[in-house]
Amino acid sequence: xxxPILTTTNLQKSFGAxxxxxxxxxxxxxxxxxxxxxxxGAGKSTLIDLISGRTQPDAGSVTLLGQDVTHAGTAARAxxxxxxxxxxxxxxxxxxxxxxxVLGAMGASGKPWRxxxxxxxxxxxxxxxxxxxxRVGLAxxxxxRCAELSHGQRRQLEVAVALTLSPHAFIMDEPMAGxxxxxxxxxxxxxxxxxxxxxxxxVEHDMDAVFALxxxxxxxxxxxxxxxxxxxxxRASREVRDAYLGEDA
Ligand SMILES: Nc1ncnc2c1ncn2[C@@H]1O[C@H](COP(=O)(O)OP(=O)(O)OP(=O)(O)O)[C@@H](O)[C@H]1O
Numbered sequence: 001x002x003x004p005i006l007t008t009t010n011l012q013k014s015f016g017a018x019x020x021x022x023x024x025x026x027x028x029x030x031x032x033x034x035x036x037x038x039x040x041g042a043g044k045s046t047l048i049d050l051i052s053g054r055t056q057p058d059a060g061s062v063t064l065l066g067q068d069v070t071h072a073g074t075a076a077r078a079x080x081x082x083x084x085x086x087x088x089x090x091x092x093x094x095x096x097x098x099x100x101x102v103l104g105a106m107g108a109s110g111k112p113w114r115x116x117x118x119x120x121x122x123x124x125x126x127x128x129x130x131x132x133x134x135r136v137g138l139a140x141x142x143x144x145r146c147a148e149l150s151h152g153q154r155r156q157l158e159v160a161v162a163l164t165l166s167p168h169a170f171i172m173d174e175p176m177a178g179x180x181x182x183x184x185x186x187x188x189x190x191x192x193x194x195x196x197x198x199x200x201x202x203v204e205h206d207m208d209a210v211f212a213l214x215x216x217x218x219x220x221x222x223x224x225x226x227x228x229x230x231x232x233x234x235r236a237s238r239e240v241r242d243a244y245l246g247e248d249a
Contacts, residue, residue: 008025009061024225028199035218036218044220098142100161104162129160129164132161151178152180210231
């Protein structure tokens with residue numbers, strides 16, 4: 001089997017006495033969607049923050065393409081090939097759709113847009129941004145202010161921003177949140193096609209989407225991975241039913 005694109009080994013993170021991440025070891029392999037599911041407060045967002053570099057672990061390691069990135073910041077991990085979308089929108093609402101995508105293409109430096117305005121005229125950045133917008137179906141909306149977009153379009157734009165860096169792996173935090181049935185269906189189809197380009201670590205509460213998309217599912221409860229397996233294996237697991245899915249899954 002080829003080496004995984006992304007690996008966490010015994011990751012630990014506590015907030016006071018609370019172990020939010022308890023010795024989590026998992027990997028993301030080429031071509032797959034690996035979903036992380038679990039009840040509210042199970043530690044999904046904390047795990048994503050540890051992997052993306054927003055939070056530093058107390059112990060354990062994160063490896064991306066064979067490189068130890070445990071102590072690298074978010075921007076360095078993005079440059080190393082990690083594309084992330086957020087649970088709460090990180091878009092600049094007063095800027096246009098194209099400006100947001102160009103910012104993404106620059107590596108999402110986090111600096112105010114006014115420092116980077118000239119970048120909009122950088123042909124290469126602009127081309128990459130326009131290509132990403134085209135792929136998520138927002139090419140016709142490039143000139144709109146982000147604030148004018150529907151909720152679903154903002155989620156599409158977040159994926160486009162991540163796409164501009166041509167990442168080797170995606171981390172997506174609840175991309176279906178707030179989408180209606182049609183929006184979820186469209187995004188599910190898009191993520192399905194995206195996995196062949198770069199694997200996706202997907203945190204998602206929408207179980208229909210998870211069971212439709214995931215090649216593997218890891219179940220997090222009280223910061224611990226209690227099971228990893230295919231959708232069928234997770235559905236059949238007594239421990240997962242007892243801890244999370246219930247008998248209707
Ligand atoms: N900065 C923090 N300080 C203190 N406690 C925190 C902090 N961040 C998270 N926690 C706690 O850590 C635990 C895990 O939280 P986390 O947000 O990672 O869970 P989650 O699975 O993403 O939940 P949800 O599904 O509701 O988004 C929770 O008990 C939460 O209250």
